[in-house]
Amino acid sequence: MSRIRIYVPGDAxxxxxxxxxxxxxxxxxxxxxxxxxxxxxNGSRGLHWLEPMVEVATSKGRIGYGPVGVSDVESILxxxxxxxxxxxxxxxxxxxxxxxxxxxxxxxxxxxIVDPRSLDDYRAHGGYRGLEKALAVPPAAIVDEVTQSGLxxxxxxxxxxxxKWKTVxxxxxxxxxxxxxxxxxxxGTFADRMIMEGDPFVLIEGxxxxxxxxxxxxxxVYIRSEYPHAIAAMNAAIAAxxxxxxxxxxxxxxxxxxxxxxxxxxxxxxxxxxxxxxDSLEGKRGQxxxxxPLPAHRGLFGKPTVINNVLSLATVPIILxxxxxxxxxxxxxxxRGTMPIQLAGNVKYPGLYEAAFGVTLGELVDDIGGGTAxxxxxxxxxxxxxxxxxxxxxxxxxxxxxxxxxxxxxLIGHGGVVVFDDSVxxxxxxxxxxxxxxxxxxxxCTPCRVGSxxxxxxxxxxxAGKDRAANTALLEDLCHTMKFGSLCALGGFTPYPVMSxxxxxxxxxxxxxxxxxxx
Amino acid sequence: MxxxxxxxxxxxxxxxxxxxxxPGALLPILHALQEEFGYIDREAEPLIAGILxxxxxxVHGVVTFYHDFRHKPAGRHVLKLCRAESCxxxxxxxLAARAQARLGVTLGDTTADGQVSLxxxxxxxxxxxxPAAMLDDKxxxxxxxxxxxxxxxxxxR
Numbered sequence: 001m002s003r004i005r006i007y008v009p010g011d012a013x014x015x016x017x018x019x020x021x022x023x024x025x026x027x028x029x030x031x032x033x034x035x036x037x038x039x040x041x042n043g044s045r046g047l048h049w050l051e052p053m054v055e056v057a058t059s060k061g062r063i064g065y066g067p068v069g070v071s072d073v074e075s076i077l078x079x080x081x082x083x084x085x086x087x088x089x090x091x092x093x094x095x096x097x098x099x100x101x102x103x104x105x106x107x108x109x110x111x112x113i114v115d116p117r118s119l120d121d122y123r124a125h126g127g128y129r130g131l132e133k134a135l136a137v138p139p140a141a142i143v144d145e146v147t148q149s150g151l152x153x154x155x156x157x158x159x160x161x162x163x164k165w166k167t168v169x170x171x172x173x174x175x176x177x178x179x180x181x182x183x184x185x186x187x188g189t190f191a192d193r194m195i196m197e198g199d200p201f202v203l204i205e206g207x208x209x210x211x212x213x214x215x216x217x218x219x220x221v222y223i224r225s226e227y228p229h230a231i232a233a234m235n236a237a238i239a240a241x242x243x244x245x246x247x248x249x250x251x252x253x254x255x256x257x258x259x260x261x262x263x264x265x266x267x268x269x270x271x272x273x274x275x276x277x278x279d280s281l282e283g284k285r286g287q288x289x290x291x292x293p294l295p296a297h298r299g300l301f302g303k304p305t306v307i308n309n310v311l312s313l314a315t316v317p318i319i320l321x322x323x324x325x326x327x328x329x330x331x332x333x334x335x336r337g338t339m340p341i342q343l344a345g346n347v348k349y350p351g352l353y354e355a356a357f358g359v360t361l362g363e364l365v366d367d368i369g370g371g372t373a374x375x376x377x378x379x380x381x382x383x384x385x386x387x388x389x390x391x392x393x394x395x396x397x398x399x400x401x402x403x404x405x406x407x408x409x410x411l412i413g414h415g416g417v418v419v420f421d422d423s424v425x426x427x428x429x430x431x432x433x434x435x436x437x438x439x440x441x442x443x444x445c446t447p448c449r450v451g452s453x454x455x456x457x458x459x460x461x462x463x464a465g466k467d468r469a470a471n472t473a474l475l476e477d478l479c480h481t482m483k484f485g486s487l488c489a490l491g492g493f494t495p496y497p498v499m500s501x502x503x504x505x506x507x508x509x510x511x512x513x514x515x516x517x518x519x
Numbered sequence: 520m521x522x523x524x525x526x527x528x529x530x531x532x533x534x535x536x537x538x539x540x541x542p543g544a545l546l547p548i549l550h551a552l553q554e555e556f557g558y559i560d561r562e563a564e565p566l567i568a569g570i571l572x573x574x575x576x577x578v579h580g581v582v583t584f585y586h587d588f589r590h591k592p593a594g595r596h597v598l599k600l601c602r603a604e605s606c607x608x609x610x611x612x613x614l615a616a617r618a619q620a621r622l623g624v625t626l627g628d629t630t631a632d633g634q635v636s637l638x639x640x641x642x643x644x645x646x647x648x649x650p651a652a653m654l655d656d657k658x659x660x661x662x663x664x665x666x667x668x669x670x671x672x673x674x675x676r
Contacts, residue, residue, distance in 0.1 A: 013648050016660035048647035187603030190644040225550075225587055226643050228656060263543070264550060266585035269641060283545030284577075285584040301542060344646035345608035351647050373609070382604055386641075418646070420608045432607070436641065442584075 003036040004080050005057040009112070010041030011197050012229040013190065018069065019052040025073040026054075035081055043198015045094050045112035046352030055094065058084035064091035099349060099368065104330060106338050107315045108191075108354045111198035116233055119240050122201040128246070130317030134209045135254050142213035143169055146316060148324035150336025155181055155272070155309030156384065156413040156489070158335075158402040161316075164306060167296035168214040171304040176216035178207050179281065179300055179307040182223040182230070183265050183272040186385025188344040188416030192310035194352060196223070196230035199314070200237035204260055206313035208251055209320060210306050211258040219260040220300070222277050225267055234262050269386075269440040273488045274307045276442055287442040288488040309414070311340060332358035335401040345382075345418035346372045355400070362396030365419055376421035380429075380505065384413025386436050387493035389500035390420075390429065409500060411493070426505035431459045433497035437490060448491025451482045455498065462509050472509065475502065523557035523592070530555065531563055535570050544571060545581055549588055558589040594629040594636035596674040599653040602626070602639040605646035614650055614667055615639075621671050635674045 008014075008023040023039055030037040045064075047053060053066030054076060063084035065076050072089060079087040094100055094112075105111075114121045122128070134142050147162025168176060180203065184192040195203060207219040223231050238260050241247040249257045263281055265271050271280045275289035278300050299305025315337065319327045328336045335357035341364060343350050348370030365371070365381055372378055380390045389410035391398065398408050405412045420429075434455035441448045458475045462468055479495035486492040507513040524530065534551050538544050548567060552559055559582050568575040582588045600606075600615050615626060622630055622637055629636040645651035648660035654670050662670075 012643075012658055013645050013660065016645050016651060016658040017648050051648065184644060185642060187642045188605045188646045189642075190646055193644040226640060226653075229658075263546065266546060266550070266587035267640075268585050280546065281543050283543040283581070285580050287584075342646065344605040345649065350649075386604060416605075416646070418605045418608055424608070429604070429607075432604070436603075440641070 003038045005038045005040060006080060007040045007042045007055040007057075007062070009044045009052060010116070010229070011044035011051075011194060012227070013048055014044050014051040014053070015229065017051050017067070021070050022052045022054065022068050022073060025070045026077060029073050029077050033077065035077060037077075037080075040115050041117075042114065043111045043116055044194060044352075045100060046108065046194065047094070047097065047099055047349075048351040049349050050091065053091070053094075056080040056084050060084060061093050064094045064097075065089045066091060099351070099353070102368075103354050104338050104356050105354050106318050106327065106330070107311055107340055108195070108199075108352065109318065110202065111194055111352075114199060116198055116200055117236055117240070119201060119244050119246070122199070126321065127201055127317075128205055128252070130320035131205050131209055131252060133320045134212055135252065135256075139169065139213050139215065142209060142320065145320060145324045146213070149319045149327040150324075150331070150334070151312060151315060151319060151327070152335070152402065153309060154311035154315070154339070154414065156411065158412075161308060161312050164296055164308070165210065165214055167294065168216070168304045168306050171297055173304050175218070175301075175303045176214055177300045177303055177305040178210045178214070178216045178219035179278065179305055180207055180219065180221040180310055180313055181272065181274060181277055181307055182221050182227075182310050183277060184227070184310070184414065185224060185269040185272045186387075186414050186416050188382065188418035189342050189385060189414045190344075191340040191342055191352060191415060193227055193230050195310055195314050196227070197233045200233050201241065202314045202317055203234070203310060204237060204241050204247065206316040207260055208247065208258050209316050210308070210313060212251070212256045214304075214306055216306065217257045217259070219258065220281060221260060221262050222265060222271070222281055223262055224265040224271075231262060231264060238262065268442075269436075270442045270488075270490050273490060275488070278305065278307065285442070287444045288490075290487060311414075330356035332356075332399060332401050333403055335403070339400060339412070339415050341400065341415045341417060343369045343417050343419070346374055346421050347419040348373050357401050358399045360396065361391060361398050361400065361417075362393075364400065364417055365396065369417075369419060372419060372421040374421050376423065378419055379422040379424055380420045380426060380501075382418045382420070382429075382497065383416070384411040384496075385416050386433060387411070387489060387496055388413050388416070389496040390426065390504065391500070392504040394504070409496065411496065426501040426508040427459060427463050430498045430501040431456055431463070433494055433501075434459060437494040441490060445485070445487040445491060447482045447485035448487070448494075451478055451486075451491060452494060454478060455482075455494075459498075465510055468510055472502070472511070524555055526556050526560045526562070528562060528566065531560070531566060532570070535567055539570050545578070549582065553588060557592045561590065594633050596634065596655055597636045597638060598670065598674050599638045599640040599643070600626070601641070601643050601645070601649070601651045603642040603646075605642075606650040609649040611650040614662055614664075617664060617667060618671065621668075635671075
């Protein structure tokens with residue numbers, strides 16, 4: 001009998017709910033039953049309520065089972081041996097599950113499918129086709145393609161990636177750098193982690209293309225220390241790419257040199273801000289730099305530097321492979337292409353949902369996410385991480401789009417959506433936003449460093465009912481100062497969660513409720 | 520948790536010298552020292568400053584800026600509880616209160632017997648399986664009282 005190939009995700013989210021134990025149990029059970037199995041530790045498909053989701057290669061394609069516990073392993077192995085037979089946990093083909101079927105997977109095309117340790121598997125699934133296209137054209141044409149695609153910074157700022165690249169390309173220097181921002185600190189986001197753990201070669205390919213385009217020979221991936229699995233996966237992939245000649249003095253046999261190195265953060269949220277990340281990479285305190293100069297002119301070690309988020313760089317290979325027009329065809333308004341949206345918090349179907357821009361918040365939370373996991377009504381949704389606004393149901397018609405969210409005093413940020421049920425205390429959430437800013441402030445500018453501490457105190461006074469009207473006015477004034485006076489988005493955006501809580505949920509601050517907020 | 524070597528200035532010097540030529544060497548050096556000894560000894564700061572030819576104040580500034588670096592050893596086990604929004608939405612506050620009550624410490628402290636350090640962490644990227652925690656190098660999610668108690672029992676061993 002031939003070996004049965006079984007996929008057990010090695011993604012940290014799957015591991016955190018028992019995937020390693022399941023993989024060990026499969027191995028043990030197979031040994032006892034003299035069944036020959038080959039276990040592949042793939043990334044996650046992103047259907048996280050089903051994790052650990054085990055897949056079996058059958059004559060009908062891959063068949064999923066989940067969520068699998070150690071006690072299910074024996075019976076699932078029997079079903080697997082019978083070519084993916086029926087079982088209480090059988091999910092059928094993962095691609096047919098509506099959550100996955102209705103997605104547009106471009107950045108995440110391979111995540112959960114391939115073996116993240118295998119360069120051969122990567123190439124067998126379309127990997128390195130983007131680089132081949134890039135090597136066939138002059139560097140300026142690569143930059144044009146990325147510009148034409150409409151790709152914007154997926155870290156949250158939404159700055160056009162091609163414009164950034166062009167600036168670096170046109171700045172003369174003896175050395176230039178590509179820096180990948182993998183300091184994914186926003187609560188509710190995990191897409192960078194999933195890419196690094198599930199499809200690390202796509203990030204290496206994207207960085208390599210960026211290096212060739214702008215004339216950089218060295219790339220750094222700055223990964224937060226809270227992501228040990230991603231660090232290990234990236235290091236392994238970089239070693240494999242070097243061994244295969246895909247990184248090094250002659251990238252894929254071309255005249256271009258490019259290499260990548262992983263650097264590990266040390267638990268500072270502010271290092272997700274691009275200039276403080278650069279200072280951290282240089283071995284300094286991760287403090288924000290004043291701009292100008294832009295990193296594109298004077299970045300890492302004073303040299304022209306492209307600094308992009310993981311998702312931006314991981315999207316570059318498919319743009320080069322399929323062309324700018326293909327990518328640009330998805331989306332709405334000035335938000336082109338797709339966004340890997342992350343559903344988290346109190347939601348029934350949490351996970352990764354990549355879709356073209358334009359899907360509404362209500363569709364994401366109610367239809368795709370299935371409402372809350374607790375079964376209670378959804379009260380607030382924080383979009384875009386700890387610096388994102390809290391939206392009430394009244395704003396659920398907002399389409400996922402950079403401009404549409406900005407028009408409602410919110411932001412899409414890195415695409416994190418955290419759902420709260422009606423047990424949430426919004427004054428407490430507003431206080432937390434200020435408290436978090438106080439803990440994580442780099443200390444360089446006063447509005448952020450001092451304002452956040454004063455903000456906690458003012459919210460405490462409002463919550464205690466002391467001079468409510470005067471203190472609410474003071475909080476609004478403080479938020480105004482922080483928004484317009486801070487050096488970076490940490491102090492500048494902390495007012496979003498605070499003010500949105502105050503405006504949309506005034507009853508939690510002891511004021512009468514807003515009429516439109518009450519449905 | 521791996522047992523760490525006691526502070527040894529000669530080993531520390533070798534670790535620093537090995538990495539001194541790396542561009543932006545300070546963070547890689549501090550990570551390597553903490554990996555070896557479990558913390559950054561005060562003696563390490565002037566040593567690094569001398570080898571990298573930067574001021575002691577610069578080194579001290581970096582060590583104290585980052586939450587990861589410690590000036591004294593942690594407990595034998597480190598339990599990090601995620602305290603960020605997604606985990607808050609799934610009952611993280613109650614779990615943090617329970618862990619603090621069981622261990623008799625507040626977040627950020629180590630138990631008197633040096634067994635467990637209980638620390639807050641702001642996001643482990645496990646938001647789709649909240650609430651989440653990390654015991655030493657092991658990630659655990661979909662925490663509830665029962666799973667938390669099991670983690671605490673493991674940390675007590």
